[in-house]
Amino acid sequence: MKLILATILLSHSLWGYVYDTLLVDTHATLAPKLLMMSSVSKDIEHLSICIVCENTDDGVALRFKQTLHHKYKNIKTVSSHYVKMQSECSRSHMLFLFDAPDEIIAKSVKYAKLNHKLTMSYSSRYLDLGVLLSLHIGRSVKPYLNLSPSKEYGISFSNSLKRVSKLWKGGWI
Amino acid sequence: MNLFSTIWFRILIVVTLFVAVLFLFTGSHFRGELKKILQDSERVRHDVIMDTILPVVQINVAFDLNDENRAYFADLAEKNGDIATIMLIDSQGKVLYKYSRDILDENSIFFVERTLRDPQNKKNIGLLSLGFLNFALRQAELEQSSFEARFLSIVAIMFIVLVFALIYIFAPLQRLVKWVESYDPKSLHSEQLQLSKGDTEVSKIGWAITHMLERISKHTSELDLLNHDLDEKVKERTHELYKSNMKLQTEINSRVRTEKALMYANKKLIELSRTDGLTKIANRHYFQEHLHRVWDICKRKSIPISIVICDLDHFKNINDTYGHLVGDQVIVEVAKMLSDALKRSTDMVARYGGEEFVMVLFDTTSNDALNLVKEVQHKLHSITQFQEPADKVVGVTLSYGVCTHVPQKSDTVDECLSCADEALYIAKNSGRNRFHVKHLYDTDSAFTPTI
CATH class of the missing domain: 1.20.5 (Single alpha-helices involved in coiled-coils or other helix-helix interfaces)
Structure with a gap:
């Protein structure tokens, strides 16, 4: 029994967090659009998105990257890990954050805030930590918009995005 | 022939007026309907614009994103030329944003207002007011007016053209009419x-x-x-x-004259037939007629009638002594005296025989008849001298026979005359110069006084 439990825990640590490929594809499809609807950049020719994940999530990050390139040929992507994020994502306009411990996410958000970068996370629960964008997956897909920190970031969003988004403020949906 | 009095010209005027009035009426009705439709359409459009921008504005106000609101409103005003004013006020009444376009006519602005609610807790966080210019309506009215002006101009031009056409068409007819009139x-x-x-x-x-x-x-x-x-x-x-x-x-005049002569002659004949030639009083024939007429009236109304027969006493001696001319003169004067004694038109005196006279007294009793007889006797006695040639005759007297009677149905005039004649006979036999009164059915005389 102990052996089985140890095997499961080991495999979990090896395989990282659980992702749905369909949701990953959806995020990859919408991330550039949301980026363009922000004040960070409007020029699709020079957009750059940094995909940040744990070491165990390289596969899903690759999937995200491939889907994004499939949809948008001109967008530059950078795959990075949280430990190398500050050096590898310095030129990117957006940080797409896959799941990670809250301390790491908070640190990443702080980095983004200081460098005037847009943040979007796979999981919406990170919006409480200051991530600006996520997706609400329900009967319809809607962006989550975290406006309070975005004001502190000095980042604004287009009115059309505001009109179609759900507002996030302190866990309220 | 005047062209303007032709039926075609009148028809043209009526049709033109009808078309113009119909067009103006339809245009007016259409303009009213169009105005309503456009106003409704504009109102819906304004509501749609307001409902579209309201969520964004609410989010921006809720999160104090005033710069974004300013940019949003500026963009909105630029893209929507009919937005005249924008006013954004927070819950404390502070004006967060105000925009106003230069508008000449502020009365043509339609205002739409919405209360701003916090997207999280639905609290009132302000007021948004948008003022819209009614461009579409004004444009439609201008186009309608322009169209009406064009249409009426075309109608006027067509009317003038048709008038000239009528003049041209009717010219030969006018020549024909002038020719016929001057023929x-x-x-x-x-x-x-x-x-x-x-x-x-x-x-x-x-x-x-x-x-x-x-x-x-x-x-x-x-x-x-x-x-x-x-x-x-x-x-x-x-x-x-x-x-x-x-x-x-001429013949008519002659006949008129003859007719007048005949009438005069007839009148004379009537007079002669009724008058005694000597005394000029009524003759016996006319007396009979008068007596019958009066007798019938008295009989019908039961009125008394008196008949007095007078006879000159010893008249033969006068004729024998002085001649007939003298006798005739005496008769004439006595007749005149008797005639003067009667005052009523209903009474009559007539010459009854040679020296006999008769008086008919209508509605007269025996007493009244006696009074008249006495008056006559007195007048006769008062004649002192007759006129020539009878101026030497004296002592002429009359005897009177009086008969008074109220005629009954069975009585006759002749009976009454006989009665008076009998009374005269009695008066004569009693010595003359007196009168005797007798009633129709009396056997004795009433009295025979002697004068």
Whole structure:
């Protein structure tokens, strides 16, 4: 029994967090659009998105990257890990954050805030930590918009995005 | 022929007026409906714009994103030319944003207002007011007015064109009318009708009228001859009639004169037939007529009637002594005296015989008759001298027989006359110069006084 439990825990640590490929594809499809609807950049020719994940999530990050390139040929992507994020994502306009411990996410958000970068996370629960964008997956897909920190970031969003988004403020949906 | 009095011109005026009035009425109705539709459409559009921007504005206000609101409103005003004013006020009444376009007519602005609610807790966080210019409505009204002006201009131009067309169409007819009006059937050299080759219908009418006028001219000449003959005959007959009338008038005048003479002669004859020739009082025949008339009235109304017969006493001696002329004079004067004694038109005195007189007294009793007799006797006795040739005659007296009676149904005039005659006989036999009163059925005389 102990052996089985140890095997499961080991495999979990090896395989990282659980992702749905369909949701990953959806995020990859919408991330550039949301980026363009922000004040960070409007020029699709020079957009750059940094995909940040744990070491165990390289596969899903690759999937995200491939889907994004499939949809948008001109967008530059950078795959990075949280430990190398500050050096590898310095030129990117957006940080797409896959799941990670809250301390790491908070640190990443702080980095983004200081460098005037847009943040979007796979999981919406990170919006409480200051991530600006996520997706609400329900009967319809809607962006989550975290406006309070975005004001502190000095980042604004287009009115059309505001009109179609759900507002996030302190866990309220 | 005046063109403006033709039926075609009147029809043209009526049709033109009808079209113009119908168009203006329809246009007015259409404009009203269009205005309502456009106002509704604009209101919906304004609501749609407001509902579209309201969520964004609410989010921006809730999160104090005033710069984004300013940019949003500026963009909105730039893209929507009909937005005249924008006013954003927070819950404390502070004006967060104000925009106003230069508008000349502020009355044409429609305001739409919405309360701003916090997207999280639905609390009132302000007020958004948008002012819209009614561009579409104004544009539609301008286009409608412009269209009406164009349409009426076209109608006016078409009317003028049609008037000229009518003038052109009616020109041959006008020439025909003038020619017919100036045509004199007695003139041998009337002006010929001048028509162009194109006026086929008018030419046909013209030729028909020409033929008709020729026939009229021919018949007029014949009629003139007949009229002349008739005038001569009328003059002749008039002269004959004048002569006949003059003859008739003469004859009428002659007959009128003859009629007047006849009437006078008849009147004289009537007078002669009723009057005694010597005394000029009524004769016996007329006395009879009068007596019967009065008798019938008295009988019908039961009125008393008195008959007095007078006779000159010893008249034969007068004739024998002084001659008949003297006797006649005495008779004439006595008759006049008797006639003067009667005052009423209903009473009458007549010469009854040679020296006999009779008086009929209507509605007179025996007493009244006696009073009259006494009056006559007194007058006679008061005559001292008769006129010539009877101036030597004296002592002329009369005897009177009086009969008074109220006639009954079975009584007759002759009975009454006999009664008076009997009374006279009694008076004569009693010594003359007296009277005797007798009633129709009396056996004795009432009295026979002696004067």
